Amino acid sequence: MEPKRLRIGSRESLLAVAQTKLVIEQLKANYPDLSFELVTLKTTGDKILDKTLDKIGGKGLFVKELDQALLDGRIDMAVHSMKDLPMEISDDLPVAAVPKRGDPRDVIVLPLTGDFGEPGQVIGSSSARRVLQARGLFPEAEFQSIRGNIHTRLRKLDGGQYSALIMAAAGLKRAGLEERISRYFSVEEMLPAAGQGTLCVQVRKDFDQSFFSCIHDRGTELVTEAERSFVRALDGGCSSPIAAYAEITGSDLNLTGFYCDESDGTGREKSIRGKAQSAGELGRRLAEQIRE
Ligand SMILES: NCc1[nH]cc(CCC(=O)O)c1CC(=O)O
Numbered sequence: 001m002e003p004k005r006l007r008i009g010s011r012e013s014l015l016a017v018a019q020t021k022l023v024i025e026q027l028k029a030n031y032p033d034l035s036f037e038l039v040t041l042k043t044t045g046d047k048i049l050d051k052t053l054d055k056i057g058g059k060g061l062f063v064k065e066l067d068q069a070l071l072d073g074r075i076d077m078a079v080h081s082m083k084d085l086p087m088e089i090s091d092d093l094p095v096a097a098v099p100k101r102g103d104p105r106d107v108i109v110l111p112l113t114g115d116f117g118e119p120g121q122v123i124g125s126s127s128a129r130r131v132l133q134a135r136g137l138f139p140e141a142e143f144q145s146i147r148g149n150i151h152t153r154l155r156k157l158d159g160g161q162y163s164a165l166i167m168a169a170a171g172l173k174r175a176g177l178e179e180r181i182s183r184y185f186s187v188e189e190m191l192p193a194a195g196q197g198t199l200c201v202q203v204r205k206d207f208d209q210s211f212f213s214c215i216h217d218r219g220t221e222l223v224t225e226a227e228r229s230f231v232r233a234l235d236g237g238c239s240s241p242i243a244a245y246a247e248i249t250g251s252d253l254n255l256t257g258f259y260c261d262e263s264d265g266t267g268r269e270k271s272i273r274g275k276a277q278s279a280g281e282l283g284r285r286l287a288e289q290i291r292e
Pocket residue numbers: 081082083084166167168169170171172195196197198199
């Protein structure tokens with residue numbers, strides 16, 4: 001028996017809350033007799049805003065406090081952006097559900113009163129993955145780091161500090177800010193981060209995971225597994241630019257990975273195709289091929 005009232009943990013940013021409410025709505029539709037209580041928590045990643053994430057160091061900066069709340073029993077489940085989840089997940093806190101993926105693409109956002117394409121343009125992004133790929137597309141631009149949640153970043157953009165930002169389409173759409181998107185990068189132009197656009201639900205291991213089968217999407221689970229196993233196999237905890245994107249057609253999965261070795265600065269991109277059911281193995285094999 002599941003409890004009648006479920007406490008759902010979320011980061012307190014507007015985007016995180018909007019995402020968590022989306023999941024709550026889906027669960028409510030399937031369990032009209034249960035009540036759901038939203039519990040928001042501030043995470044380390046939300047508190048430290050003057051440094052880029054790789055300088056703060058450590059993993060799971062946006063999830064640690066929610067992990068602890070789960071372990072302490074203060075919440076029953078947590079909703080995260082898959083992208084924010086560390087590659088290694090404790091067996092005590094399994095991912096119980098991965099809803100169908102949203103938009104995986106990166107986008108350009110312009111100031112409310114701005115023209116892009118003038119000389120001296122400054123593009124804001126703190127993601128080594130985005131900056132490296134965008135340098136090839138905008139060789140004239142200067143790149144500057146930017147931190148803070150979506151609304152903070154947009155305020156800095158509109159305040160004139162940047163001529164454009166690169167952000168995730170999914171976050172903007174879920175925050176109700178789709179109209180701010182000026183240009184979508186194709187996934188070929190800018191390979192997304194592993195898990196970008198995907199949400200997930202984490203629970204304690206004693207929670208009956210079949211409870212979530214109504215919101216779970218097996219295809220998204222498989223592409224997520226392929227992308228994350230690629231990153232896991234390459235990333236020794238460093239901040240090297242890394243990207244991975246998988247799609248399923250029929251029973252096949254196609255995974256493209258990008259990795260930049262910071263010791264020599266060379267980026268490599270490769271693809272692999274195989275049975276979707278072997279998603280994790282495809283990710284590991286692609287990592288091996290890229291390392292060679
Ligand atoms: N890096 C922070 C982050 N983590 C998740 C999202 C939202 C997009 C998603 O769910 O993948 C964002 C914002 C962004 O990258 O612009």
